[in-house]
Amino acid sequence: MEIIAVGSELLTPYRMDTNSLYLTEGLNRLGIEVVRKVVVGDEPGQLRDAFSEALKRVELVIAIGGLGPTQDDLTREVVAELLGRKLHRDEDILRGIEARFRRFGRNMPEVNARQAMVPEGATVLPNTAGTAPGLWMETDGRIVVLLPGPPQELKPMFEREVAPRLERRSGGVHLFTRELRVAGLPESDVEQRIAPTYTQHPEVQTTILASPGEIQIHLRAWSADAAHSEKLLDELVKRLALALGENLFTTQGESLEEVVARILNAGGATIAVAESCTGGMLAERLTSIPGSSSYFLSSAVCYSNAMKSEWAGVPAALMETKGAVSAEVARALAEGIRRSTGATLGLGVTGIAGPASGMPEKPVGTVHIALAGETETRDREFHFPGDRNRVRTQATLAALDMVRRYFLYAQARPGGQAKG
Amino acid sequence: MEIIAVGSELLTPYRMDTNSLYLTEGLNRLGIEVVRKVVVGDEPGQLRDAFSEALKRVELVIAIGGLGPTQDDLTREVVAELLGRKLHRDEDILRGIEARFRRFGRNMPEVNARQAMVPEGATVLPNTAGTAPGLWMETDGRIVVLLPGPPQELKPMFEREVAPRLERRSGGVHLFTRELRVAGLPESDVEQRIAPTYTQHPEVQTTILASPGEIQIHLRAWSADAAHSEKLLDELVKRLALALGENLFTTQGESLEEVVARILNAGGATIAVAESCTGGMLAERLTSIPGSSSYFLSSAVCYSNAMKSEWAGVPAALMETKGAVSAEVARALAEGIRRSTGATLGLGVTGIAGPASGMPEKPVGTVHIALAGETETRDREFHFPGDRNRVRTQATLAALDMVRRYFLYAQARPGGQAKG
Numbered sequence: 001m002e003i004i005a006v007g008s009e010l011l012t013p014y015r016m017d018t019n020s021l022y023l024t025e026g027l028n029r030l031g032i033e034v035v036r037k038v039v040v041g042d043e044p045g046q047l048r049d050a051f052s053e054a055l056k057r058v059e060l061v062i063a064i065g066g067l068g069p070t071q072d073d074l075t076r077e078v079v080a081e082l083l084g085r086k087l088h089r090d091e092d093i094l095r096g097i098e099a100r101f102r103r104f105g106r107n108m109p110e111v112n113a114r115q116a117m118v119p120e121g122a123t124v125l126p127n128t129a130g131t132a133p134g135l136w137m138e139t140d141g142r143i144v145v146l147l148p149g150p151p152q153e154l155k156p157m158f159e160r161e162v163a164p165r166l167e168r169r170s171g172g173v174h175l176f177t178r179e180l181r182v183a184g185l186p187e188s189d190v191e192q193r194i195a196p197t198y199t200q201h202p203e204v205q206t207t208i209l210a211s212p213g214e215i216q217i218h219l220r221a222w223s224a225d226a227a228h229s230e231k232l233l234d235e236l237v238k239r240l241a242l243a244l245g246e247n248l249f250t251t252q253g254e255s256l257e258e259v260v261a262r263i264l265n266a267g268g269a270t271i272a273v274a275e276s277c278t279g280g281m282l283a284e285r286l287t288s289i290p291g292s293s294s295y296f297l298s299s300a301v302c303y304s305n306a307m308k309s310e311w312a313g314v315p316a317a318l319m320e321t322k323g324a325v326s327a328e329v330a331r332a333l334a335e336g337i338r339r340s341t342g343a344t345l346g347l348g349v350t351g352i353a354g355p356a357s358g359m360p361e362k363p364v365g366t367v368h369i370a371l372a373g374e375t376e377t378r379d380r381e382f383h384f385p386g387d388r389n390r391v392r393t394q395a396t397l398a399a400l401d402m403v404r405r406y407f408l409y410a411q412a413r414p415g416g417q418a419k420g
Numbered sequence: 421m422e423i424i425a426v427g428s429e430l431l432t433p434y435r436m437d438t439n440s441l442y443l444t445e446g447l448n449r450l451g452i453e454v455v456r457k458v459v460v461g462d463e464p465g466q467l468r469d470a471f472s473e474a475l476k477r478v479e480l481v482i483a484i485g486g487l488g489p490t491q492d493d494l495t496r497e498v499v500a501e502l503l504g505r506k507l508h509r510d511e512d513i514l515r516g517i518e519a520r521f522r523r524f525g526r527n528m529p530e531v532n533a534r535q536a537m538v539p540e541g542a543t544v545l546p547n548t549a550g551t552a553p554g555l556w557m558e559t560d561g562r563i564v565v566l567l568p569g570p571p572q573e574l575k576p577m578f579e580r581e582v583a584p585r586l587e588r589r590s591g592g593v594h595l596f597t598r599e600l601r602v603a604g605l606p607e608s609d610v611e612q613r614i615a616p617t618y619t620q621h622p623e624v625q626t627t628i629l630a631s632p633g634e635i636q637i638h639l640r641a642w643s644a645d646a647a648h649s650e651k652l653l654d655e656l657v658k659r660l661a662l663a664l665g666e667n668l669f670t671t672q673g674e675s676l677e678e679v680v681a682r683i684l685n686a687g688g689a690t691i692a693v694a695e696s697c698t699g700g701m702l703a704e705r706l707t708s709i710p711g712s713s714s715y716f717l718s719s720a721v722c723y724s725n726a727m728k729s730e731w732a733g734v735p736a737a738l739m740e741t742k743g744a745v746s747a748e749v750a751r752a753l754a755e756g757i758r759r760s761t762g763a764t765l766g767l768g769v770t771g772i773a774g775p776a777s778g779m780p781e782k783p784v785g786t787v788h789i790a791l792a793g794e795t796e797t798r799d800r801e802f803h804f805p806g807d808r809n810r811v812r813t814q815a816t817l818a819a820l821d822m823v824r825r826y827f828l829y830a831q832a833r834p835g836g837q838a839k840g
Contacts, residue, residue: 287723307718
């Protein structure tokens with residue numbers, strides 16, 4: 001199938017078509033593969049070309065956008081003309097649009113009457129969150145679906161109206177997926193470790209995606225035999241997990257902060273942070289999870305040395321002799337914040353995010369992270385590549401990963417259990 | 421012109437073509453409009469269709485991706501075949517690739533030799549950051565350019581090799597742009613205020629884009645007369661600025677944190693934050709700017725009431741009687757953090773980001789923000805719509821905007837000047 005995203009704003013440097021990701025996910029779930037995506041502006045000739053070319057190639061075309069009330073919005077008219085269908089006004093739709101405006105205490109502007117125009121033979125897909133209905137048309141064994149652009153209108157319409165209709169035609173083929181995520185290994189190492197396994201299974205599409213501090217491994221199998229595919233993927237995941245070892249942090253597509261939140265909650269543990277170069281990003285990730293107040297106590301974002309002393313009790317002399325960016329200061333931050341907040345774990349981060357203030361012996365990207373627990377403090381030194389934002393992101397993920405690994409080790413020790 | 425982004429991973433729900441935004445920006449600057457973007461997988465038939473259709477419609481086609489060394493990468497071969505050109509091995513390129521591998525202490529894998537294959541008559545575009553050279557081909561008055569997919573390879577190649585060649589052919593038409601940004605007004609109010617002005621200038625494309633807490637207004641004029649266009653845009657910006665008043669925070673596309681950083685630096689002022697519901701996001705924004713240590717002292721990210729007392733001196737009794745989410749506690753946070761850090765300004769944020777823990781009298785989205793200066797403390801109450809992330813983002817931007825407006829007022833007062 002092909003997706004056509006309509007809208008001149010999608011051809012500027014400022015906005016991109018993100019709807020198609022959502023749509024692809026829903027279509028893949030139904031066993032339907034997207035073979036092309038096109039973005040065109042609100043221009044009749046361009047629109048006509050896009051639809052006529054797509055209809056020559058594929059059986060299903062879904063277009064998003066261009067169903068609004070203004071003169072710019074031409075999708076409905078262009079497609080009706082291309083398919084040789086007259087437009088007529090649907091009085092039910094018109095009454096629905098008028099009622100919607102009345103609910104908000106307004107009269108329907110005359111322009112909105114256009115949204116009640118329906119091509120002959122089209123099935124109207126009700127819009128529960130806006131005025132433009134969707135349209136489903138069948139022609140010469142092909143299906144053309146027109147959906148509104150605003151995501152809050154598109155999504156419920158796809159779920160309620162489009163997915164069930166496609167499901168009935170799917171012929172039983174579905175997509176089965178797994179998502180593994182890895183922290184602490186570069187992409188080339190991940191590839192090297194898992195290639196011998198996944199290349200044995202060409203029937204499973206394996207995609208490795210790298211982002212700063214994290215590698216995702218997507219497994220996708222198209223099949224009509226659910227039991228077989230689920231078993232195949234489970235076995236493949238098991239073998240990949242063995243190859244990746246403790247670097248693997250989820251087999252269910254969770255974010256690292258979700259995994260850390262789950263582990264902290266399970267252990268009844270709390271955490272406090274003293275962070276310098278990450279500038280609040282570590283706290284922001286930890287608190288991005290709903291309900292994070294159960295494990296997150298506080299973060300001291302301390303750029304100045306004075307505040308490192310004041311909030312985390314880092315001795316001024318230590319910063320003087322070792323430098324603010326040092327393993328010793330990271331340890332003092334972690335231990336100090338743990339002590340002053342009473343948290344189960346204290347996390348300390350200090351480093352040089354750049355672009356300025358790097359030094360030959362401590363270049364930009366140098367980051368020290370320490371994790372203080374009840375009986376011991378661990379620290380690690382990192383050298384992250386990239387710009388300020390990449391260094392900060394990698395440092396944040398590395399810090400979260402140290403928390404995850406702490407519990408991994410705690411549980412692996414005979415009789416070991418993280419203290420709550 | 422049309423952009424073809426090549427890569428099967430771009431047809432999954434996990435990854436999207438972002439290169440085309442960068443390319444669009446560069447092409448627009450040269451006066452070249454993008455009329456269509458296509459995403460296709462690494463599949464010969466699909467690739468061939470995309471190129472042959474594009475060449476029927478437009479004079480310039482730029483493809484990104486599919487030049488790698490593996491069997492998946494087919495762009496070079498498919499385009500050569502489509503244009504009826506034989507591929508030959510370019511020994512210079514081959515030596516360059518071999519040398520690149522040697523610099524990293526490795527031998528060139530045999531597969532990389534494919535990247536030295538060049539279609540007859542093609543101009544080779546050197547790759548300064550990777551192994552795959554780009555290719556520039558002219559055929560029947562059309563231009564086809566093939567560029568590598570990794571952004572760190574694509575960008576320098578576009579700037580050094582592609583832009584200058586296109587510039588020579590541009591015929592003098594260029595794009596002139598302005599970007600205004602607004603905080604503290606909803607999109608519909610922005611539209612209502614500026615529509616009477618911008619609709620008088622249909623020769624300038626005006627696009628209004630809303631994101632949580634911020635509205636962008638993009639003005640674009642295509643013209644061969646630079647002096648005329650610059651003057652027209654300057655006058656339009658002046659009139660829009662008048663309509664938007666103090667809600668306008670930049671006419672140069674700066675982020676709100678960039679503007680705040682500039683204002684704080686100009687006034688020699690420092691800032692410290694005590695934030696609860698924003699969970700570090702406010703500190704993260706303030707420190708995302710290189711050199712932020714000149715104005716940012718620290719943020720106390722205090723979820724627990726105990727830490728609000730400890731770090732910002734908020735009286736426990738106040739939180740008891742007024743509730744942690746209240747104007748009084750926001751003021752106490754702002755004044756307390758200002759006092760304990762010695763900053764010029766103290767910023768306090770407390771609210772309910774959700775999704776749980778809303779109450780009838782304090783629903784999710786309720787946020788109190790206070791800004792404490794030398795002589796006065798201001799506070800505001802907000803009710804932000806949306807999910808946890810949207811509430812946190814809007815609260816962060818509203819807090820930054822209070823800092824910006826503080827200096828606005830300070831400078832507007834007779835003899836007024838922010839204290840450093």
